[in-house]
Amino acid sequence: MSLLRLENVTKRFGGLVAVDRVSLTINEGERVGIVGPNGSGKTTLFNLINGVYIPDEGRVIFNGQDITRLPPYKRAPLGVGRTFQIPRPFASATVRENVAVGAMFGTMGGQLSVDQCLDMADRYIKLMGLEAHSEKPAGSLTPVEKKLMEIARALAMKPRLLLMDEAMAGMHPKDIDEMVQLIKDVSDKENIAVVAMVEHIMRAVVGLVERVVVLHQGSKLVDSATKEALEDPKVVEVYLGHPPEE
Ligand SMILES: Nc1ncnc2c1ncn2[C@@H]1O[C@H](COP(=O)(O)OP(=O)(O)OP(=O)(O)O)[C@@H](O)[C@H]1O
Ligand SMILES: [Mg+2]
Numbered sequence: 001m002s003l004l005r006l007e008n009v010t011k012r013f014g015g016l017v018a019v020d021r022v023s024l025t026i027n028e029g030e031r032v033g034i035v036g037p038n039g040s041g042k043t044t045l046f047n048l049i050n051g052v053y054i055p056d057e058g059r060v061i062f063n064g065q066d067i068t069r070l071p072p073y074k075r076a077p078l079g080v081g082r083t084f085q086i087p088r089p090f091a092s093a094t095v096r097e098n099v100a101v102g103a104m105f106g107t108m109g110g111q112l113s114v115d116q117c118l119d120m121a122d123r124y125i126k127l128m129g130l131e132a133h134s135e136k137p138a139g140s141l142t143p144v145e146k147k148l149m150e151i152a153r154a155l156a157m158k159p160r161l162l163l164m165d166e167a168m169a170g171m172h173p174k175d176i177d178e179m180v181q182l183i184k185d186v187s188d189k190e191n192i193a194v195v196a197m198v199e200h201i202m203r204a205v206v207g208l209v210e211r212v213v214v215l216h217q218g219s220k221l222v223d224s225a226t227k228e229a230l231e232d233p234k235v236v237e238v239y240l241g242h243p244p245e246e
Contacts, residue, residue, distance in 0.1 A: 003028045003193050004049065004161055009058035011044050018044040020218035021058070026161065031187060031194040033226065036215035038172060038182060042197050043165070045215065050082050050163055051075045051193070063160065070159025079107050083150040083167045092141030095130060096121050100139045105159025119157075122230045124152035127182065143173055151179075155186060161189070164196040166186045178209040206230070214238075 004026040011019040020040045026032055034042050045181065048060065051072040060068045067075055079104075089098045091218040103112060114133035126136050128148040133141060141149060147167055154162055160194055164183075168176050184207075187194050198205050205212060205226065212229035214222040216238045222229050 001028075002026065002061075003030075003063060004195075005059075005061040006045075006048070007059040007061065009045075009048055009055045009060065011041075011048055011053055011055050017218050019048060019055070022215075022218075023058075023219050024213060024220065024223070026162070026193050026195060029187065029191045029193055029208045031184070031196070033209035033212045034215065035205060035212060036221075038139045039217075040215040041218040041233035042215055044218075046082075046163055046165060046195075046197055049161075050080055055151050058180075061196075073105070075109055076105050076157060076159075079158075079160030081106065081154040081157040081161065081165070083147070083154045083165055089138035089141075089146060089149060092137050093124065094135050095141065095149055096134045096140050098149060099125055099156050102156035103158075104152035106159065108158050120156045120158075121152070124155045125149075127155070127186065128152045139215070142191065143193060144175070147171070155192075158190070159192055161193045161195065164194060166197060168198070177207065183208060202230070 002025045006021055006022055006024040008021045009019060010017065010021050022045060034045060036042050044053065048055050051070055054069055059066060060172065062080060065078070067078065096118060100117040101119040103117035125131060128150065129150055130145065130148055133145060138149060151167055168179055171179065183194060186192065196208055202240060209226055211224065213220060214224050214229060214235050222232050222235055224232070
């Protein structure tokens with residue numbers, strides 16, 4: 001059974017159709033990239049999946065349940081985890097506390113004691129290589145460290161689906177390669193499906209995802225295996241404007 005299914009989802013802002021009858025299936029443990037030029041509807045599509053927006057038309061099915069109208073805080077316990085493009089941590093709380101909040105409001109929420117949430121936090125802080133910063137206020141982290149903390153927090157939610165919003169932007173290529181490997185490993189090991197929105201990092205798309213969905217003016221232009229999608233003339237034309245360098 002598919003983990004996530006979008007059925008003809010449409011979202012309008014006034015007269016503008018930001019997402020136009022998009023249907024999409026994500027299987028358990030699968031890693032899919034959402035790409036497309038500026039304004040093509042990527043962020044809006046993401047927000048329809050995580051519940052920030054309710055679609056004007058269409059349905060969102062997660063794990064067999066209709067979640068079309070559920071707010072984000074009711075999706076998280078079902079297993080919809082996400083990172084934010086612009087991390088908004090509790091700045092004065094420590095990194096450890098911030099990540100523990102993920103555990104508290106994730107799929108294990110209510111089943112874990114505070115200590116267990118902190119243990120969970122430690123585990124993913126370590127995975128992201130942030131041990132040295134664990135007791136620091138989150139606000140003192142560099143932008144890249146904040147992104148790593150975001151990923152740790154999302155993983156501590158024990159999601160079945162991890163939505164990554166530009167989580168690797170601003171990282172050095174070497175760090176991106178390392179991050180891609182980390183995410184792949186944890187996705188395989190914990191059977192977490194990943195939907196990554198990547199605007200400009202072709203490297204991450206190619207390394208991380210098996211399939212690519214290309215949006216263009218709110219519609220799904222292409223939905224195919226990564227290599228095939230990147231070589232598709234339609235994609236080269238609307239998205240890259242030129243062939244991929246990597
Ligand atoms: N809250 C909003 N109110 C009005 N229009 C919006 C809103 N959010 C997005 N839009 C419009 O919807 C369209 C799709 O925007 P969206 O942010 O989803 O695109 P995107 O692919 O994420 O773009 P980018 O690459 O610039 O982040 C754009 O034309 C945008 O101006
Ligand atoms: Mg966007």
